Amino acid sequence: MSRVEEIISIVSENKKIEVNELAELLQVSRVTIRKDLDKLEARGILHRQHGFAVLNNQDDINYRLAINYDLKRKIAKEAAKLVKDGETVMIESGSTCTLLAVELAHHKRDVTIITNSNFIASYIRKAESVKILLIGGEYQKDSQVNVGPLVKKVISDFHVDKLFVGIDGFDEQRGFTGSDITRSDTANTMMTSADNTIVLTDSSKFSQVGVVSEFAFEDISKVYTDSRIAKEKVKFLEKQGIKVVTV
Known part of the structure; x- marks a missing residue:
């Protein structure tokens, strides 16, 4: 599972998670996690709100496309x-x-x-x-x-x-x-x-x-x-x- 897929899985399970906590869970820097979140936000899968990564509607086709993509x-x-x-x-x-x-x-x-x-x-x-x-x-x-x-x-x-x-x-x-x-x-x-x-x-x-x-x-x-x-x-x-x- 790629790091981006791990992020999707974690955010999907929690619906909302602090960005800093996400970086700690995946053992990467805050800069790296923010770059990953930028990509996912651009794809319509999640958005950021006051330091949190928040899942968008799970019925959204962009979200469904990202799950198990490979x-x-x-x-x-x-x-x-x-x-x-x-x-x-x-x-x-x-x-x-x-x-x-x-x-x-x-x-x-x-x-x-x-x-x-x-x-x-x-x-x-x-x-x-x-x-x-x-x-x-x-x-x-x-x-x-x-x-x-x-x-x-x-x-x-x-x-x-x-x-x-x-x-x-x-x-x-x-x-x-x-x-x-x-x-x-x-x-x-x-x-x-x-x-x-x-x-x-x-x-x-x-x-x-x-x-x-x-x-x-x-x-x-x-x-x-x-x-x-x-x-x-x-x-x-x-x-x-x-x-x-x-x-």
């Missing part, structure tokens, strides 16, 4: 192998999905990405090798995603082979779960416009349960995750007919 990037690299040059794919919002879009932008040619994520569209806006079709709707500012009836109406006019999605949790009775009912409903509609729905998630999500049921097991063809996923979870998913790819 693992998510490996997952995205592996999942990108599924996409061919010239293909049109659908990518739902989420941190690992964002990194997949980056991989496609950097290493594929003439790929079209249909997405409801303003964050993804902005993140890869300078890439000339991909075309972005951004679906509009009700805007959720923290996650920078469009949801609701308009998105669902427009999505129904498309059909693709592959939809890539993220999840917020997992439950053996309820399937894959989300944390926002409107976002989950939108993602579920996107699923009906794809032949294959592929989950991209780091293994931590298999220890969490979201408040909303998002996808049934039969809806998902593949799961891309990291090797820290528990073996019993892999066996369970495979029994449901889902191929699990670990990195």
Whole structure:
């Protein structure tokens, strides 16, 4: 774990921590810790207030992107192998999905990405090798995603082979779960416009349960995750007919 990731972990656990205490915990100088905090503040993950480092909204996409970043990037690299040059794919919002879009932008040619994520569209806006079709709707500012009836109406006019999605949790009775009912409903509609729905998630999500049921097991063809996923979870998913790819 990098020092920046350690800072994110500590601040996430405490919500608010004194900058000097943070420097002592990580055994670095105050100058070094302030430079690290400058970077995290610029990325929208936290802010400083009267000598404290304070966590921003955990639903903010910048925060979620920073958590387990290296693992998510490996997952995205592996999942990108599924996409061919010239293909049109659908990518739902989420941190690992964002990194997949980056991989496609950097290493594929003439790929079209249909997405409801303003964050993804902005993140890869300078890439000339991909075309972005951004679906509009009700805007959720923290996650920078469009949801609701308009998105669902427009999505129904498309059909693709592959939809890539993220999840917020997992439950053996309820399937894959989300944390926002409107976002989950939108993602579920996107699923009906794809032949294959592929989950991209780091293994931590298999220890969490979201408040909303998002996808049934039969809806998902593949799961891309990291090797820290528990073996019993892999066996369970495979029994449901889902191929699990670990990195």
